[in-house]
Amino acid sequence: MSDQTQPWADQTTQPWAERTVEVPPQRDGFQRGVASVSPRAPRSERSTESFPVAPHEETGTGWPIEDEPRERMPLAYHLRQLRKGSHWSTLGGLFAFVCWGIWAISARGDFTSPVVAFLLTLLVAIGLFALARLLGRVVLERQLGRVRRSARGAHLVAGIFLAGVGVAYLRQTEWVVNAWNWIAGT
Incomplete structure (x- = not known):
């Protein structure tokens, strides 16, 4: 047991017999622990009205409505999105450039036609990339x-096209075809 003379002593440590409980005086005729309940009306007198229904308010969540304009993303977001996967186009373009260089040098003539052909190839690859993006959209x-x-996906399509163009350039080079036939044994 704790010493009850101390001000910090816990009141719950007193034995139940020694504890005294003071009940505050009651007001207005209420009794402690007794709830006042009004009697229920008979079933025939009860109201049959339904509860009022609140109107539906759009919260903006869920599927977007087609007529509702979407938020426009900033230009930096779209440029960052276009850069993802660019290594496929870069690899295909590099392969096509090396193969074009081999073909152009082995032709031993004016470089005007080969340069125009390569620029036209690059324009077709850019158009193919744009078409793949449009189709994806x-x-x-x-x-x-x-x-x-x-x-x-669009970069992969453009890269495969450029790699195919590079192989086509190599197939037009006589010494590369001869070397390939010699290696293949035909």
């Missing part, structure tokens, strides 16, 4: 409702 974003987070 129509199919993935509009029809399927997905969000594109990169341009990897």
Whole structure:
């Protein structure tokens, strides 16, 4: 037992017999522990009114409505999105450039035609990249409702095209074809 003379002593340590409980005086005729309940009206007298219904308010969550304009993303976001996957186009372009260089040097003539041919090839690759992006926008974003987070697919398509063009340049070079036939044994 704790010493009850101390001001910090816990009151819960007193034995139950020694504890005294003071009940404050009651006001207005209420009794402690007794709730006042009004009697229920008979079922026939009860109101049958329904509760009022609040009107539906749009919160802006859920699927976007087609007429509702979407937030425009900043230009930096779109440029960052276009850079993702650019290594595929860069690799294809580098391969096409090296193969074009081999073809142009082995032709031993004026470089005007080969330069125009390579620039035309690059323009076709850029157009193919743009077409792949447009197709991805129509199919993935509009029809399927997905969000594109990169341009990897379009860069891959352009890179494969440029690698194919590089192989086509090599197939037009006589000494490369002869070396390939010698290695293949045909």
